[in-house]
Amino acid sequence: MSKQGGLPLAEQGTSCCAPMAREPLGEDDAAELSRMFKALSDPVRLRLLSLIASHEGGEACVCELIGPFDVSQPTISHHLKVLREAGLVDCERRGTWVYYWVLPATLARLSALLQAPATAMEVSA
Amino acid sequence: MSKQGGLPLAEQGTSCCAPMAREPLGEDDAAELSRMFKALSDPVRLRLLSLIASHEGGEACVCELIGPFDVSQPTISHHLKVLREAGLVDCERRGTWVYYWVLPATLARLSALLQAPATAMEVSA
DNA sequence: AGCCTGTATCGACAAACATCGATACAAGAG
DNA sequence: CTCTTGTATCGATGTTTGTCGATACAGGCT
Secondary structure, eight states: OGGGSOOOGGGGOOSOOSOTTTSOOOHHHHHHHHHHHHHTSSHHHHHHHHHHHHSGGGEEEHHHHHTTOSSOHHHHHHHHHHHHHTTSEEEEEETTEEEEEEOHHHHHHHHHHTOOOOOTTTOOO | OGGGSOOOGGGGOOSOOSOTTTSOOOHHHHHHHHHHHHHTSSHHHHHHHHHHHHSGGGEEEHHHHHTTOSSOHHHHHHHHHHHHHTTSEEEEEETTEEEEEEOHHHHHHHHHHTOOOOOTTTOOO
16 A cells, blocks of 8 residues: 555645646646546546545445446556556555545646636636 | 537537536546546646647647647647547637637536545635 | 455556658648 | 648557456455
8 A cells, every 4th residue: 555655646746736727837747747647547447536536435445346347356456556656546454455535635636727717607707 | 620520529528517526427427538538648738738728819829839849740730639639629720820729618627527525625614 | 274355466468559750731922 | 833831641660558367465264
């Protein structure tokens, strides 16, 4: 688990939380952010993330995350690892089971970045 | 250009604009959204998008989008096509030049999806 | 200790992707 | 019409990615 070392990418998040319509992304920020979006670029991972995020208690056991999919258990495990290394989720072992939860700060950062430039639909004022 | 047919993916956007923490994504929504995030999963495309979004007038000529990168012109053209097919930008030819602009509705949809479940940092009330 | 169940890692393989140079297409200039 | 410049498409190539079965690791039982 990420407890014992190998700080995930997002934890070091330095700058860039403003909408990207404000100013162009630097190369470094773009590289880091693209790794997070890459983690979201697979339908299985997107569903995994939403399953975890919407699960009661804010966390889900891996054993509950395998049934909904048509892919093998190692594949689910791989996808969870990708999400974890992108800083989107974290996990902890409790006895026999491993629980995953969403890291809201990372989601919030990406969400803020995509804030669209104001158009007729947001600011209907 | 996307004017004359082949409706881009995002244009058909049916549902899913609520934060994914609310309820799990369906398979179809996940597939469609993952294609949009895939378009954001490359550092060059992310920088292209931010260059376009932050450009004065809200649009940028392709000729202004090549200089900032170390990759070839065909590669930039390819990335712009990916962004366009994901419904993130659209373009139009005006005389010799082609101009690209961001489609804010698509960005807004992704941004809303990533709205993090409320934590201490957003709702500090 | 030995077993059983839940989860992660490994190694392999096919499909998808980023990139390039060459080339085609579009449109204004001479 | 021909030349030149801006942009897109094509075909090839090396790399990355998603998936699997086999296997290793972790921890609770008996």
